[in-house]
Amino acid sequence: MKDYHTHHYNPAGGTICAVTRADWERVAATPGMTPAFGVHPWHVQGVDAAELAFELDDWLSRYPAAEVGETGLDAADAHRATLEQQRLLLHIHLGAAFRHERTVHLHGVRAWAELLAILKERARCNTLPRVLLHAWNGPHELAREFLALGAIFTVGTRELTHSRAHERYARIPDGRIFPESDDSPADWPRTLALFNLLRRGIS
Ligand SMILES: [Zn+2]
Numbered sequence: 001m002k003d004y005h006t007h008h009y010n011p012a013g014g015t016i017c018a019v020t021r022a023d024w025e026r027v028a029a030t031p032g033m034t035p036a037f038g039v040h041p042w043h044v045q046g047v048d049a050a051e052l053a054f055e056l057d058d059w060l061s062r063y064p065a066a067e068v069g070e071t072g073l074d075a076a077d078a079h080r081a082t083l084e085q086q087r088l089l090l091h092i093h094l095g096a097a098f099r100h101e102r103t104v105h106l107h108g109v110r111a112w113a114e115l116l117a118i119l120k121e122r123a124r125c126n127t128l129p130r131v132l133l134h135a136w137n138g139p140h141e142l143a144r145e146f147l148a149l150g151a152i153f154t155v156g157t158r159e160l161t162h163s164r165a166h167e168r169y170a171r172i173p174d175g176r177i178f179p180e181s182d183d184s185p186a187d188w189p190r191t192l193a194l195f196n197l198l199r200r201g202i203s
Contacts, residue, residue, distance in 0.1 A: 005134045005154045005180035017070040036067035041074040056096035068097040069105025097129035154180035160194040
């Protein structure tokens with residue numbers, strides 16, 4: 001199984017997401033991986049929205065297999081001061097992903113409900129791209145709402161070892177939840193084993 005969301009090279013293949021604009025060259029040049037272009041919600045300060053929109057259009061045109069991200073919303077204490085800028089850049093990423101028909105990788109911390117409202121509004125306007133919710137840790141009732149919007153989920157070791165992992169992840173349909181290594185490439189074999197155990201009862 002490939003690595004559906006990471007920031008590092010993985011010999012198993014998968015999608016490698018940029019976290020800053022300066023990171024795009026690196027992810028584009030990583031062999032055997034699908035690049036994703038974006039600016040992580042932790043790094044939105046000082047980013048010019050119009051310039052980002054222009055650059056995303058340019059890079060997605062030049063890399064027809066590339067995805068979009070990492071973007072999203074982080075309302076934790078350390079990041080809530082930039083929430084307005086996070087929202088602005090999130091909409092730039094969602095718009096680019098929709099126009100170029102790419103998957104967009106979403107980060108959500110204390111923000112799943114707001115993300116759901118944003119995606120629902122886009123669905124109503126027929127401008128919703130395909131979304132991937134990374135490090136998904138919401139309850140199944142909320143997962144159902146995202147599933148209705150066509151979302152897919154990725155989970156890593158941190159999510160899979162949580163005491164609520166079974167109730168959160170076991171009922172998500174096949175083909176809608178996948179493993180990720182995110183920032184822990186060394187954990188990949190264990191992540192895969194935990195994922196298979198949870199989903200299929202095999203390790
Ligand atoms: Zn990530």
